[in-house]
Amino acid sequence: MKPAYLTESAVQAFIKSAFQEDIGPGDYSSLASIPKGKQGKAQLLIKGEGIIAGIELAEKIFKMYDPSLKVELLIKDGDPVQYGDIGLTVQGSSASILSSERLVLNCMQRMSGIATITHRLTEKILHTKARLMDTRKTTPNFRLMEKWAVHIGGGVNHRFALYDMVMLKDNHVDFAGGIKPAITQTKAYLKEHDLDLKIEVETRNLGEVAEVIEVGGVDFIMLDNMDYETMRKAVAMIGDQFKTEASGGITEDTLVPVAECGVDFISMGALTHSVQSMDISLKAF
Template sequence: MKPSYLSEEAISTFIESAFAEDIGPGDYSSLSAIPSGKTGHAKLLIKGNGIIAGVELAEKIFKTFDSNLQVELLVKDGDEVKFGDIGLIVSGPSASILSSERLVLNCMQRMSGIATLTHRLTEKILHTKARLMDTRKTTPNFRLMEKWAVHIGGGVNHRFALYDMVMLKDNHVDFAGGIEAAIAQTKAYLKENNLDLKIEVETRNLEEVAEVIEIGGIDFIMLDNMDYATMRKAVEMVGDNFKTEASGGITEETLVDVAECGVDFISMGALTHSVQSMDISLKAF
């Protein structure tokens, strides 16, 4: 099942905006060099190993630009691919293939890199109850696709944006005047504005964990930058009262140790902010 943020309207808006950025008044290279009426074929070449993502999006991009383009999908999102595989074949007006090529590749290369990393890291912690989550550390105007790629790779999407969940981080707590004040003011605001949102509170030490547990009325406790011993103690203190999320500087090397502390979720900004794209190209034939 697709995440709720992947509405047809949201995807269409992204595609239209991306085309406006890349093509503007016209792709003059293709318009000038390709004879009117010329048709052709091109295949999507996979030049890396991993999890493919953005296939469904690619079809939408081609069809949005020119409904006369025909797309034959040879793989689907989430499939494992290897060097030399062909992802799809697009046929139709040659100029249209060329004009939409770069947007398809830009999206699929990055999305496949994210899905591949997410899948690899998720596999490492399958023996624990922890689930891998993304963050808001995404590329402006490309969050939709980056979070979609995390989902395709088997990860969990955290809140999509600032409006669909309350997260009281250290700066919120400090500016509000402490944990108790931050939670109280948040709950009053949500009630006054008839908002039904989950609340997560970041904690930096066991004293703050204990304070959040005592105050209650929230849904998630974030354990930020804690060492393993402290994290295990925090998980023990929280018990089944709230869900726990480990966050802060977690790497592929430390991921398993963190998961084995017993947390419910592990958030990693690296899933989206420093991933290596998969090498993919489009070749006429």
């Protein structure tokens, strides 16, 4: 099942905006050099190894630019790929293929890189109950695709934006005057504005964990930058009262020990902000 944020209108709006950025008034290289009416065929070549993402998006990009293009998908999102695989073929106006090529590749290369690392890290913690989550540390105007890639790679999407969940982080707590006023004021605001949103509170030590438990009325407790011993104690204190999320500087090397502390979720900004794109190209044949 696709995430709720992945609506057709949102995807179409992204593609339209991206084309405006890349093509503007016209792809003059193609318009100038390719004879009008020239037909061609190209294939998407995989030149890396990992999990493919963005195949479905690629078809939408080609079709939005030129509905007459014929696209054949040879693999699907989430499939493992290796060097030499062919992802799709596209046939039709040569100029249309060239004009839409770069947007397809830019999206697929980055999305596949994200899906690949998400899949690899998710596999490392399958022996625990922890689930790997993304964050809002995404590329401006490309969040939709980056979170889609995490989903394709087997990860869990955290809140999509500031409007679909309340997360009271350290600065919120400090500016609000403490954990208790931050929570009570938040609950009052949500009630006043008839908003049904989950609430998560970031904690930095066991004292703050205890305070959140005492105040109650939240859904998640974030355990931020805690060492393994402190995190295990926090998980034991919380029990089944709230879901737990480990966060803060977690790397591939520390991921497994953190998961083994018993947390429900682990959020990693690196899934989207520190990714090596997969090498993919489009070649005429």
